[in-house]
Amino acid sequence: MFRPLVSPTTYRRAVFLLLGAVIFTPYALIVALIVGMFAAAQEDVAGVIATGLVAAAIGAVPPFLGGTRELEIAAAHALLGVDLPAHDRNRPLTREARLRAPCGSVCTC
Structure with a gap:
């Protein structure tokens, strides 16, 4: 029952949730300002x-x-704790790969 409270994974996930909120806040404030204007x-x-x-x-x-x-x-x-393929900086990214990163699951590139 108390295992999640002492697990480092719990606190790592909390930090990532807070980081997401910090990144999202300026965008939400700008939208609220524009709607108010x-x-x-x-x-x-x-x-x-x-x-x-x-x-x-x-x-x-x-x-x-x-x-x-x-x-x-x-x-x-850091969040998943798994090995991910490294990006080769010498090889240029394709247009589809460049669009997938900022769009996430929104666009179907």
Whole structure:
């Protein structure tokens, strides 16, 4: 009954859950801000839409940055505790592989 409380795996998983929440929070706050601006905008709806598009474009960039794939591999290795294939940095990634990393299970590449 108390075994999960003393298991290091429990606390490792808790850290990854907190890390996910920390990464998600700025995106949620931006969405709440844009929705609030859109609800309060009486005349300048075009400005709110433009601000939302700029925020979406900035928010979409981090998954496509260079070290994101290595960071995801390291996080999955640490969380799962299994060996994962290493990424060969000398071989360029295909377009499909580049899209799979940020899209996750959302896109069917």
